[in-house]
Amino acid sequence: MSLEPKFYLKVFRSRFPLFFTVFVAVVAIGVALAITLPKVYRAHASLLVEGSQIPSDLASSTVRTDLAEQVQVIRQRLLTRDNLLDIAYRFELYADRPDMQPDEIVADMRKRVRMDLAAGRQQATVVHLTAEADNGETAAEVANDLVTQVLKQDASFRTDVATDTLAFFQKEVARLGEQLDEVNRRILEFKNANIDALPETLDYRLGRQALLQERLAQTRREISQLKDQRRRLVELYERTGQVALPTARSQSPEEVELAELQSQLRAARAVLSETNPKVTMLKSRIAQLEATISGREPEAAEEESEDPSSGVIEAQLVEIDSQIETLENDAAALSEEIAELQSTIERSPSNAITLTAMERERDNIQGQYDAAVERLSAAATGERIEVLSKGQRLSVIEHAVVPNSPAPPGKTLIVLGAMAAGLLLGLAAVVLVEILFPRLRRPVELTRKLGITPLGTLPYVEAPGEAWRRTGVRFAVLALVCAGIGGGLWAVDQMVMPLDQLVEIVRAKVEL
Template sequence: MGDIDVRFYVSILLRRLPYLVAITAVSTVLGITVALLMPRVYQSTAKILVEPPQIPAEMVQSTVPTSSLEQLQIIQQQITTRDNLIELAGKLDVYGGQEEKPSADNIVKDMRSRITFDELQMGGPTVFSVSFQADTPVLSTTVANELAALILRNSQRQRTDRADDTLQLFDDQVSRLAAELDMIEADLLKFKTANKDTLPESLEFRRTQQTSQQERLMALEREESDLRTRRSALVETYLATGQYSNAGPLTAEQQMLMDLNRALAEQLAIFSENSPNIVALRARIAALRTEQEPQDERAANKKTPSGLDLQLADVDRRLKSIEGERALITKSIADLTQSINATPATEASLNALTRNQANLQMQYNTAIAKRAEASLGKQVEVRADGGRFSLLESATPPEKPMQSRRRLIAAAGVMGGLGLGFGLVVLLEMLNRTIRRPTELVQLLQNQPLAVIPYIAAPNERRAFQLRRGATAAMLLLMVPPQSLVAIHHHASLAPSIENVASPNSLGAKQHLPISRDQL
């Protein structure tokens, strides 16, 4: 602080004080002029109440779950679109009092700056406010009420439209699922008809039927074996005894001969012809036949062999019937086996179709239920029972204008003038290379002089300098009225909107004063 020459800087400030005062005065007058010429701005506000749903959500679920704040934001974006703002300005003749109509871009920008949406905290139901600023109370009120009406109309239309869209969505889904369900049911019926013999629901029946047919086939084989044995026995008995089983009781010799023939047939199935057992049996049978021949001749005179023929014919007919029945049963068993083997593949395809049908049926039932909910939700929205916006307070013409920024603009003019004045002083001092202090002379000579004698001006030079400085200050002061006129003209040409009026361009351009080096 000891190196700072306070008296020197104070002398500079006093010497440049006329410039500082003149520039500050000009800027202050301009700021006050602009502040006084600013038009009065009136703001009207309409209040909108967000009513809660009249029907509890537990009873009827609304199809428009958007919150009130989100819904207001959506409506705000819809209202402040370019086309809507231009249409609103033209409908209410917002710029009708101006000689030259602003461009569409300026209208949109100005309208958006005038419209204000706010959420009011009232400790109870949600309340929103919509405000509009204009240069007359009537215009601000008209536009604010029109904006409130637009919000109410758009809110109701938005909720009903969304409810309609939701219901239409489920209607389309139900129609589509119904068509797909009919199609898959037709495919399922066609598949069952084409594969009726291999359906899984008849598998147990076919297996039971297969087992029954196999048992029947085995029974036929046993019966056939018995019939063939009986036929052989009849023939052998007749050949051995000359009688058949139904001719009467057999004698002991005939019974023995029949037993031996049966034993011979059984032994032939085991042993060869040269076996001792076979040879012994044949010898014994031959001996019995020799003894029996006289008795057979006597019996032949009394009975005919027609009974044997009848029994053999009956046995042959039964054997033929068994053969035909066995062929049918064999074919039936083969068909049943084939259908049983094909059942797994049929079951897999049928399960796929049934699974698709079940899925579609479940989706169809869900869509039907949701469509019923959407239909009920639409009725709730149409009746405005699911929550709505209502006008709580209409906008009224304000009695007083808004608190403008006149004081701020005037203060900005004063502060700007001071800043420009000090800036000019600093600039002039930076451009001034005159040696005014001994220290500056020492710095220039790089040596300490014996003595420094200041410049002593003559009386006429001092008076001339004072006259030049006074003339410069007078010129700066005389520039105030023209600058005021320029500000008035600039304001009149840019008055369409508050923002344009308050823009920095209306304060005029900076004035650069031509100051010669002689004046310094």
């Protein structure tokens, strides 16, 4: 089926009053909004996120918070109730509305203040601050005040984190130091209490024990020999009456010379005859010595018979008993010392286990202490970096300036938008009415609906004055619609809430 522009134009002309009514109503609403909508001035400021000024491989900051998280924390601190009320009262943002409640002020301020983070791959990270007010000067002042607060919050946030980290490791080092001192004190007390059974002296005590056991065995052998000597001395005295065992009598010089001459004579006889002068001389000298010795023997025998006495055996026995007693005392002392050494040697394994456990605990604490000291040094360096503002930080790259014109959308744009919306809604209303309430306007429609072919068609002829009456009724309806819209807006502004607040609420809902 081909399009018929003339037919649709006639349909539009027949529905023009409906289109015009919708168009005028929408435009009237737009004009009312443009008139009642207050001017809003928007000021912008930008902050740049700068990287650390000190290479991280030389010294790094202890603030490792994610940038987006840090910005969110700062934003939440800025948008606290107390801070927003303080800004509103300091800059007198609601001086013309003294009846506004604090909750309403806070809700409106959170719509007027924005803080956004712009970041991208291989791009600088920028924080945008936006503030809205009824005039440009106030908007710029609020935005710059927010910039100041953001810089303070950033510096305070990073400094507090670095300071808290340093304080934590200082306490950790002090705590571990106290634990280390306590463990060392317990180890020292344990060593002092078990100084004779420490594992490090075990080898010395084992060697000492072996030496003492050897000395004890030697002492016992000496005691056994002395006891045996005493027993044999007593038996000899009881059997022979002598005080000592028979021993060879010491020879006199004459007897020694005689024995030597006899030896020389036997050697000379082996090679010389009996008549040889040397043999004769040796025989003569031997005879003289024998005569001399034989003359002294009765005297010597008499002397020997007078030497022994019964008191000698007692003196020897007393001396032997004294030696035996001394050796037995030495053996007892050696046995006692060996027993003590054995006791300490038996205690050494358990002491070694206990001491090893204590030393292992000390080594663990020492390792933690060394690590904490190292981290404390890093925390102190990080704290100095943040205090001197040498780490990552926010810096102002653009202060807020006074805006020259209100923020879009302007009143002209609102009216133009209302006109465009009126055109679209008017056309939509015409199409909707044609769909819901169709009419037979052409013979082809009559044939399609009734299934007959008409012989001819007669146009509708209006009576005189009917067109004027219909036009007047339409304009009257249009006037009533406009009056109703205007009265409704006035009633809402007076009885419900001001239209500017209503517009703000609607705009906030649309933005969400």
